Structure formats: structure tokens, C-alpha cells
Amino acid sequence: MEVPIQNLCQANDLKWRGVSLFIMRLDTSLDFDYTEDVYNPSDDSYMLLKVVEVSSGESFLEMGSGTGLTAIHAAKAGAEVTASDISPKAVECTKRNAAKNGLRIKTIQSDLFHDLSGIFDVIAFNPPYLPGAANSTSWIERSWSGGGRGCETTVQFLGEAWKHLAPGGRIYLILSSLTGLTQVLKAAKDRYEVELLDEKRIFFESLYAYRLRLKPSSF
Numbered sequence: 001m002e003v004p005i006q007n008l009c010q011a012n013d014l015k016w017r018g019v020s021l022f023i024m025r026l027d028t029s030l031d032f033d034y035t036e037d038v039y040n041p042s043d044d045s046y047m048l049l050k051v052v053e054v055s056s057g058e059s060f061l062e063m064g065s066g067t068g069l070t071a072i073h074a075a076k077a078g079a080e081v082t083a084s085d086i087s088p089k090a091v092e093c094t095k096r097n098a099a100k101n102g103l104r105i106k107t108i109q110s111d112l113f114h115d116l117s118g119i120f121d122v123i124a125f126n127p128p129y130l131p132g133a134a135n136s137t138s139w140i141e142r143s144w145s146g147g148g149r150g151c152e153t154t155v156q157f158l159g160e161a162w163k164h165l166a167p168g169g170r171i172y173l174i175l176s177s178l179t180g181l182t183q184v185l186k187a188a189k190d191r192y193e194v195e196l197l198d199e200k201r202i203f204f205e206s207l208y209a210y211r212l213r214l215k216p217s218s219f
């Protein structure tokens with residue numbers, strides 16, 4: 001399939017179980033509103049967008065959608081998108097940005113999977129990964145504070161995400177050198193095959209993008 005370079009997705013020869021996948025690229029024709037209390041897309045957001053592979057018709061969940069950057073790109077790629085966030089302000093912002101770009105996505109406010117049902121081919125999460133208060137009442141603080149060691153939200157996410165993953169499904173996850181990386185990878189290794197896809201040094205930390213797939217023994 002040929003996709004013009006200026007469009008959302010750059011065609012490549014990536015295949016997974018016979019299905020062509022597309023790695024997303026920033027689409028500058030999409031228009032986003034930013035809100036004070038919602039995480040402003042940053043290096044980690046763009047890293048997630050860069051590594052996610054999705055094909056038209058796949059079911060896609062963005063956990064912790066913030067402004068909806070990745071969810072909305074996935075919707076433009078033709079995926080069936082659900083975007084979820086613990087913050088009502090982020091849910092509202094994602095919904096508004098989807099409407100602004102004429103794209104249909106389902107939005108839901110949920111603490112991880114608590115109020116979410118469904119099975120997804122792809123789950124993407126740029127989690128709050130810095131050490132900080134676990135249950136802050138500030139929505140913007142919840143966007144970066146992942147618990148005492150920075151990894152608690154992510155570890156909980158991994159403990160629940162597998163139940164919402166379709167056979168052959170994949171998770172894309174951003175982590176930082178400031179997260180309790182050892183704890184996260186330890187929590188992941190029994191159930192998931194973990195691949196490092198990308199790594200970037202920014203001035204005070206390194207960012208890592210991972211792809212996780214369920215081990216056959218976990219089905």
C-alpha cells in the first residue's frame with residue numbers, strides 16, 4: 001500500500017502475523033488544543049507516537065491519553081480507538097481534540113482498567129513515571145507522579161493489561177531512567193516478552209520505549 005509521506009503514516013514493510021503495520025509519524029495537519037492542567041506533549045509523548053505500530057481496523061487503547069496525541073493519530077490511521085485517562089480534564093481535552101479533527105474515538109475516565117472493559121490489539125501507555133505522591137489531588141501532578149519509586153502505576157498497569165490484550169496483541173510503553181526500571185522489568189518478565197525499541201538521552205534522564213507481547217504460556 002502506498003501512503004504519501006506527508007500523510008499520517010509512512011508505509012513500510014513491517015508485518016505481524018501477516019498484517020501490514022504502520023509506524024506512526026507526527027501529522028502536522030492534525031490540530032491540538034492544550035489545556036493548563038493536562039500534560040503537554042513532550043519528548044516522551046513523541047517517542048510513544050514514533051514507536052507505535054497499528055493497522056487500520058485494529059482495536060487500540062491509549063491509556064493515560066492526556067491531550068490524545070497518540071490516540072488521535074491512531075484513529076486517523078483507521079484504528080478503532082478508545083482513550084482513557086484518570087483525569088477528567090484530560091478526557092475532556094482528548095474528546096475535544098478528536099472532535100476538532102473530525103475523528104471518532106471512545107473516551108472514558110478510568111483509574112487504569114478499573115472502569116474499562118474490552119480487549120485490544122494494541123495498548124499504548126506513556127505513564128506517569130517520576131517518583132512522587134501516588135494519590136495527589138492535583139491532576140497535573142498525576143500526569144508525572146508514578147508513586148514513591150516512580151514505577152507503582154506502571155507495575156499495576158502491567159498486572160492488569162494482559163487481561164485486556166487480544167491474542168498476538170502488543171503493548172507500547174515509555175519508561176525513564178528515573179523510574180524504578182528494575183522493578184518494572186521484573187514485574188513484566190514472567191508474563192511478557194519485552195523488547196527495547198528506542199532510547200533517547202535528554203538532559204537529565206534517558207527515555208526508553210518498549211514493546212511487550214504476552215508469552216505463549218500466559219494465554
Ligand SMILES: C[S@@+](CC[C@H](N)C(=O)[O-])C[C@H]1O[C@@H](n2cnc3c(N)ncnc32)[C@H](O)[C@@H]1O
Nearest residue numbers: 039045064065066085086087111112126128143
Ligand atoms: C506522562 S502523561 C502522558 C499523556 C499523553 N499520553 C502523552 O503522551 O502526552 C501521563 C498520563 O497518564 C494519566 N494517568 C496517571 N495515572 C493514571 C491512572 N492511574 N489511570 C489512567 N491514567 C492515568 C495522567 O492523567 C496523564 O494524562
